[in-house]
Amino acid sequence: MTQQQSYNGYQEQEPPLPSAVPQATENTEMVRVEQAVKRFGDLLVLNNVSMTVKRGQVVVIIGPSGSGKTTLLRCINHLEKIDSGYIYVDGQLVGYRLVKGQLVEAREAEIAKMRAQIGFVFQRFNLFAHMTALENIIEAPVHVLGIPRDEAIAQAMELLRKVGLEEKAHVYPHKLSGGQQQRVAIARALAMRPKLMLFDEATSALDPELVGEVLKVMRQLAEEGMTMVVVTHEMGFARDVADHVIFMDHGVIVEEGPPEQIFDDPQNERTRNFLGLIAAD
Amino acid sequence: MFDWDAVWKFIVSPFFLQAAWTTLWLSVVAQLAGVVLGLFLALMRMSRFKWLSFPVQVYVWFFRGSPLLVQVLLLWDGLPKLVPGLLFSQITCILIAFSLNEAAYMSEIIRAGISSVDPGQMEAARALGMRYWLAMRRIILPQAARVIIPPLGNEFNNMLKTTSIASVIGLEELTGTAEILGAPSFSIFELLIVATLYYLLLTTLWDYFQRWIERRLDPEYAAKGGRPGRRPGQKSWAQRVLGFGNPPLESGELIAGGHGGAR
Ligand SMILES: Nc1ncnc2c1ncn2[C@@H]1O[C@H](COP(=O)(O)OP(=O)(O)OP(=O)(O)O)[C@@H](O)[C@H]1O
Ligand SMILES: [Mg+2]
Numbered sequence: 162m163t164q165q166q167s168y169n170g171y172q173e174q175e176p177p178l179p180s181a182v183p184q185a186t187e188n189t190e191m192v193r194v195e196q197a198v199k200r201f202g203d204l205l206v207l208n209n210v211s212m213t214v215k216r217g218q219v220v221v222i223i224g225p226s227g228s229g230k231t232t233l234l235r236c237i238n239h240l241e242k243i244d245s246g247y248i249y250v251d252g253q254l255v256g257y258r259l260v261k262g263q264l265v266e267a268r269e270a271e272i273a274k275m276r277a278q279i280g281f282v283f284q285r286f287n288l289f290a291h292m293t294a295l296e297n298i299i300e301a302p303v304h305v306l307g308i309p310r311d312e313a314i315a316q317a318m319e320l321l322r323k324v325g326l327e328e329k330a331h332v333y334p335h336k337l338s339g340g341q342q343q344r345v346a347i348a349r350a351l352a353m354r355p356k357l358m359l360f361d362e363a364t365s366a367l368d369p370e371l372v373g374e375v376l377k378v379m380r381q382l383a384e385e386g387m388t389m390v391v392v393t394h395e396m397g398f399a400r401d402v403a404d405h406v407i408f409m410d411h412g413v414i415v416e417e418g419p420p421e422q423i424f425d426d427p428q429n430e431r432t433r434n435f436l437g438l439i440a441a442d
Numbered sequence: 443m444f445d446w447d448a449v450w451k452f453i454v455s456p457f458f459l460q461a462a463w464t465t466l467w468l469s470v471v472a473q474l475a476g477v478v479l480g481l482f483l484a485l486m487r488m489s490r491f492k493w494l495s496f497p498v499q500v501y502v503w504f505f506r507g508s509p510l511l512v513q514v515l516l517l518w519d520g521l522p523k524l525v526p527g528l529l530f531s532q533i534t535c536i537l538i539a540f541s542l543n544e545a546a547y548m549s550e551i552i553r554a555g556i557s558s559v560d561p562g563q564m565e566a567a568r569a570l571g572m573r574y575w576l577a578m579r580r581i582i583l584p585q586a587a588r589v590i591i592p593p594l595g596n597e598f599n600n601m602l603k604t605t606s607i608a609s610v611i612g613l614e615e616l617t618g619t620a621e622i623l624g625a626p627s628f629s630i631f632e633l634l635i636v637a638t639l640y641y642l643l644l645t646t647l648w649d650y651f652q653r654w655i656e657r658r659l660d661p662e663y664a665a666k667g668g669r670p671g672r673r674p675g676q677k678s679w680a681q682r683v684l685g686f687g688n689p690p691l692e693s694g695e696l697i698a699g700g701h702g703g704a705r
Contacts, residue, residue, distance in 0.1 A: 238569060269573055277571025287566035291584050301570035304580060346566075353570060 188252050191216050191357055191388045192237060197246035199232055199412075206232045207243065208412040214357075214405075219389045221399040221420075224409035225435055230392040231284075233409070234359045237390065238279045239272050250279060251356060277305050280350030280358040284366050286342040288334040294321065294345045295330040298352045306353070313352070320348040324378050340371030347378055358382065360391040396439055400424050408432045448632040452623070453639065461619035462640045468536060468608065468615060469601045475541035476601075477594070480548025485578070487553055498549065505546035511607050514539045518611045532613040536605075544601065551593045555586035591659060595652035602644050616640050 192214035199207035206229045214220045222230050235241040237248055239256045248255040256272060257264045267275075289297050298317035302308045308316075321327045324344040334342055343363055350358060360379065364372040376398050383389055383402045393399060399406055399420060406423040408416045408431075416429040427433045452458055487498040505513065517539050522528050530538075559582050567577035609618030620637040624630035 240565060240569065273568070273571045273573045275571075276569055279569075281566075281569035283562060283566065283569075285562055287560075287562035289563060289566070289581055290560075300580065301572060304576055305571045349570070 189215050190249070191218070191251055192390065193247075193249040194233070194237070195247040195249075197233070197236060197243045197248060199229070199236060199241065199243050206412050207236070209246075210409075210412070210414055211246075212407060212414060212417070214388060214390055217386045217388055218404045219383045219387075219391065219402050220405045220407060221403035222390065222392045222407045222409060223394070223396070223399060223423075223435070224415075228409040229412040230409055231361050234281075234361050234390060234392055237359060238276050238281055240281075250275065273305075277301070277353055278356050280347075280353060280355035282343070282346055282350055282358065282360045282363045284362040286334070286339070286346045286366070288337075288342050288346055288349070290334055293331045293333055294326065294337070294348075297334070297345060298349045301349070302352050317348070317352055320351055321345075323351075323381075324348045325374070338371060339367045340374045343367065343375045344378055347375075347382075351382075356388065358387055358389045360389065360393070362392050362394065365394055394439070396424070396436075408435065410435070445629055445632050448627075448629045449635055452633055452636045457619055457623055458616070458636055458640060461614055461616045461637075462644065464613070465602065465605050465615040465640070466644060468533075468540070468605050469598065472537055472540035472544055472605075473598050473601050475537070476544025476548045476597075477552075479541060479545035480552050483545055483549035484552035484556060487549060488556065502546045502549060505543050506550075510539070510543050510604065511610065513543055514607055514611065532608070532611050535611065536608045536613055540601070540605070544597065547597060548594070551597070552586070552590055555588075555590035556582060558589045559585045588659065592652075592656060595648075595656070599645050599648055599652075602648065603641060606641075 190213055192212070194210055194212045197207050197210045198205070210229075210233060212220070222233065224230055232241055236243050237250065237255065242256060253275065254264075255275060256267050258267050258271065259265075288294075289300065292300065295314065295317050298320060299310065299313040302313040302316065303310055318327065318330065321330055324347060326341055326344055326348070329337060329341060329345070334345070337345065347363075363379065364375050367375065372395070376395060379389070379391070379398070380402055391399075391403070401420075403420045406417060406420050407414055408423060408427075408429070410431050416423065416427060416432045422428075423432065424436065427436060483498050483501065486494045487502075489495050514536065518532075518535050563581055563585065564577055567581045572580070605615050606617035608615050609621060612618060612622075614622060616637040617634075620633035621630060624633035
């Protein structure tokens with residue numbers, strides 16, 4: 162698809178944000194990970210991980226440090242390449258394409274196009290330091306999707322309103338608190354009208370009193386029906402918002418199920434230990 | 443006897459004005475070529491592919507490890523021997539040698555600049571669907587420029603003086619002109635003084651220009667009041683052209699009608 166076409170596709174999605182609801186198709190799966198294996202040198206970080214995320218679902222991944230949660234998220238939008246297995250987003254194979262029955266590595270343009278449809282929120286925000294909040298938000302819509310600048314600005318202002326930062330539009334990131342930066346980062350991701358949002362410990366770099374404002378935005382997004390994969394240590398959020406909880410340890414999905422089961426009646430010893438440790442904090 | 447009259451006579455002569463102009467444009471062109479080539483070398487050097495980064499390592503090793511004078515002579519005397527019938531002018535020879543040499547230094551400076559940018563910036567750009575070059579141009583280089591500009595200014599100062607090497611193959615820039623004009627009348631010393639005054643003039647002017655640019659790129663500049671008449675948060679032309687050096691705004695401070703001064 163050319164830039165022009167994707168821009169037209171964008172326009173068809175009127176009315177504009179903030180209703181960030183992905184379009185439903187007959188396919189009910191947004192993410193499908195099949196036997197993903199990832200190594201860093203000798204270290205096996207993902208060991209045969211399989212999972213699915215349905216459209217509109219919020220899946221929360223929990224697990225101890227180093228269990229491979231971040232790596233799994235990064236593989237889903239191909240910031241990291243899996244060594245074997247398959248990952249599909251919205252029915253499309255991530256990072257590869259089929260040519261005459263053979264898997265070939267996708268070209269940069271194809272990978273970029275896929276990433277443009279997946280929002281990623283980083284632990285460390287990663288706002289563009291040389292741009293104001295508004296400039297951060299319109300950057301990719303203007304330069305990747307080719308949306309006219311005025312339109313992008315109008316949309317960005319609406320998103321800033323949505324995350325409660327309208328008055329910070331012209332402020333540079335270093336003048337914003339961590340919680341404000343993260344909310345701008347979420348708005349920046351939403352400006353691409355993603356069909357899927359990935360959150361990697363979006364609140365764990367924040368001072369405790371700033372966690373709430375970011376979780377509130379994430380909660381609202383979940384209520385609007387956004388498909389989300391959320392890595393977090395916020396167990397209260399996981400219990401309230403998640404449709405499905407996955408517990409990972411040492412690169413393996415140890416246990417998964419609805420939040421009531423995982424939090425109130427964990428079946429696995431390791432899950433119990435982990436949740437016990439968290440509760441003891 | 444030192445002949446002051448010769449100094450005065452030659453300092454405003456068309457010979458030296460022409461020579462100063464040659465020195466200046468040689469420096470500018472070689473520096474620009476060095477920056478552009480250096481950028482590509484830096485990106486190759488930072489590639490995770492060995493077949494891209496290794497040749498650059500060898501390139502930099504050679505050009506930084508041997509004298510520029512020798513590189514010029516190799517090109518001037520050596521190349522026509524290797525490729526019979528090859529003819530190029532002194533200017534071409536000097537521009538090639540200087541650009542290639544400068545590119546080696548610039549590649550290291552640009553690499554340091556790019557490395558100074560938090561890798562999270564590139565990750566965020568890519569996660570938004572930006573391709574490598576777009577992310578480089580819009581996100582990484584504008585932030586790297588802050589680190590690159592000061593040593594780049596020093597490189598250009600050096601370049602203005604280093605062009606004197608061109609005199610060894612008979613190019614009439616400042617030094618060459620002093621030698622050529624001075625030889626018949628035995629007034630080389632006087633004419634070298636003239637050349638020196640011109641070098642000092644050029645480097646001093648550049649020094650002022652460099653400081654002016656750096657001040658303008660200082661993010662605190664506009665906040666401190668900057669130039670009278672500029673609204674707080676408004677970017678100077680240097681900031682707009684180079685796309686960085688953003689003035690920090692006080693929280694809640696809004697620019698009427700503007701959008702942070704972006705293009
Ligand atoms: N780029 C890398 N190179 C080498 N090892 C890595 C790299 N990234 C992650 N690792 C290792 O892979 C393992 C899993 O890391 P990952 O970041 O996915 O864990 P995590 O579950 O997100 O942990 P945390 O809760 O601390 O964020 C860790 O042992 C980590 O040290
Ligand atoms: Mg992590």
